[in-house]
Amino acid sequence: MDTCYHCGDSCLGTPVVFEEKKFCCEGCHAVYEIFQVHGLEAYYQREGSPGFSSVSASGKFDFLELPEIQEQLLEFDEGGVQLVELHISNIHCSSCIWLLENLHRLHPSIRNSQVDFPRKKVRITFDKEALSLKQLAELLARIGYPPTITLEDYQDKKVASDKGLYYKLGVAGFAFGNVMLLSFPEYFETQEFWLDQYKTFFRWLMFAFSLPVVFYAAQDYFIAAYNGLKSRYLNIDVPIALGIVTLFLRSTFDIVFDLGSGFFDSLTGLVFFLLVGRYFQQKTYAFLSFERDYKSYFPISVTRIGAEAGEEIVEIHKIKAGDRLLIRNQEIIAVDAILKSGKANIDYSFVTGESALVEKAAGDRVYAGGKQIGGVLEVEALKSVSQSYLTQLWSHSAFKHNKSTSFQSFTDAIGKRFTLVVLTIATLSAAFWLYFDSSQALNVFTAVLIIACPCAIALAAPFTLGNILRIFGRFGFYVKDSDTIERMAAVDTLVFDKTGTLTQTRGNQIHYEGEAVSGQQEILLSNTLRASNHPLSRELYALLKEHQIQTLDEIVEEPGRGISGTLEGATIKVGSATFVGHPDEDSAATAVHIAAGNNYKGRYVFQSSFRKGVSRLFKKLKKRYALVVLSGDKPSEKSRLQRLFPFEVPMFFNQKPEDKLEYVRTAQQHSRLMMIGDGLNDAGALAQSDVGVAITEDINVFTPACDAILSAENLSQLDKFLSLSRAARSIIHASFILSFCYNSIGLYFAVTGQLKPVIAAILMPLSSISIVVFTTLMVWATSRRLRFETKAATTEKPKTQGAAKPEYCSLNSIPQ
């Protein structure tokens, strides 16, 4: 079969041939022509068929004409020049960057465009006189890069990215290097003449360098320690802050009274290493969002049919009860409404997880979140957007509580005991020296606090969890932050959604029920299906396609009902039960019925298929976790599910979004839950659970708010991800023991009153670096033992959405 030169999809019908190149549809051909006219054919040389098939949707970007929306989206608008940053989820390879940065050759009014690949954004500067924002969006959509503009982009003001950590790292690193240089001479020779001469100058210079470190770079630790103490809670920041303060005061005291060179080298080094750890822990996935709510799914505006003004575009938060709205094909219904006219085929998969279309007739109620497939509808709003059935879920308290505050991290649990032990040792040894040699008492007390500063402990968790975060990311499991891994390790119950989570969203299992069809009829059937564009026909055709292609005498398609084909007097009818003239007994199942002539033959039943390895995964997980399945589906699927598992798994059906949320909340009283779900219907349960994992077949499309996003093909490795998160706990504990050894050596020097700055300066970095090496090696070894597999996406490339390619994969093939 031919593949399209532009988008790489297989050409199902007769390919469009242009200049000896084949295209799957007119859309791809048109895009090719646009590129050719503007001399951009080099696009195809960068990567074989890098394009996306573009689907024309007139009126999709009409809302961009509203001045208030423009005002929110535009970053700069003066003197006819506008600057806008658009999110384009299709950006996936180097050709995309190249094309989007060459937009000025497609349209003269585009002055400049710059792609931010990790965030999948493009910033475009253009002249508004010749090109409006709407036209720009349409131009992008025409070449296959439709911008995704959601309510969230529109309502959230630009959040300045936090650069504070970079500045602090810079300050600490700068001071650390210089202080090391200045303190080096005193490590070896203290009696040398010239050194004696200049040491006061050197010491005050070091003091000056340490000031910005203590008062700027380390301020987060003081704030965290203060907050901890205020809520009567000893976190790990308390001994760190205590250490920093003691280091600074003791060193200043030393140089003022000319007692020694002070510990400025250890002080700046400590802060620098701590900040490096904090930087490492922050692995962010700029192209993913973990905070989405229904606003990301809903359109920004809808078409309202006014009483006298005709059609107008309004923002959805301005919809009032009683407004008449126009819903086009593929548009999401934003409010609960009554259907006034048109034939509704509504896809509620966002809301219920149930993928079959629901038919509605005029006078029926339609709910917010459903997507219309087919013709144009006219509806009358019953409520405003925020009061609709689905959107009310977000006013639930589950979306407001902060999961990390209710969970004590490994480090903080240790920090509490640690602080008490250190203070006890310091006081006891000070008391001892007060008795023997009171001049040493203060020296020893501060030395203990300095040497016991838990630098290594504070580094163990960031490096262990940071490494695990990176390993997870490599295998398609994108975790929001390192706290989530700690919570994962504590989980004891796993709750699964069914539709879209355990089953695939694409790729059905098809089986035939009924009389056998003859060879000739099968050829006729496959050729009839070939002419149909209905998704079920396409799937069925893909199953039967190995038949020879023949031109049929007559094809009649009745949209929404079925298709009939005639060849040499024989007729075959394919479609719904009523279309083929057969009583429908089992309307719950999705089926395509066939009749040859007037004889009913049988039906093809479509069943969603379970993801690969689900059964094996459940068997492995059963050993350690309690498993539960919550489904929005009818209980008719129960027997199929039970066949999949050789043991009893509690299953609940007909679960509405708030039922799932309530189930999780109740179960949380005696266990820690991980919820694995996909759609908006799971959003409440994902937010309420200790760890909410959203599963998706395409990383680029929307996922509800969650703690982690798992690419669907890696679901079978969930047990390994959980094992690694549990291993994190033992690795961190092992490194605590290791750092405890260092600390006891240091404490020996401190308690006996022999702590020299040089010893502190050696011990501190040594323990920190060995902890970093130790945790990195341990995590690496554990992940090797678990044998993670890199899984390629098994489903074929979706047509209009972004390709489910792993990040950066195709960027290695940049032409040199």
Next chain:
Amino acid sequence: MSVIYVLLTISVCVAIVFFAAFILSVKKGQYDDAYTPSVRILFEDELVEESNNENNQKSSQTN
């Protein structure tokens, strides 16, 4: 030996220049997107390439 004051001043000044360069680069957003520039630098400008080819041909003719 008072030259050490001069030397130290110079060394600290040099260090501060680099420090300031770092702060400035963060401020200008060089660390916001650390990936795309590495791809962008490999793109050749096809139009320039064509004219170069013409020049090359011309120069080869004259030779």
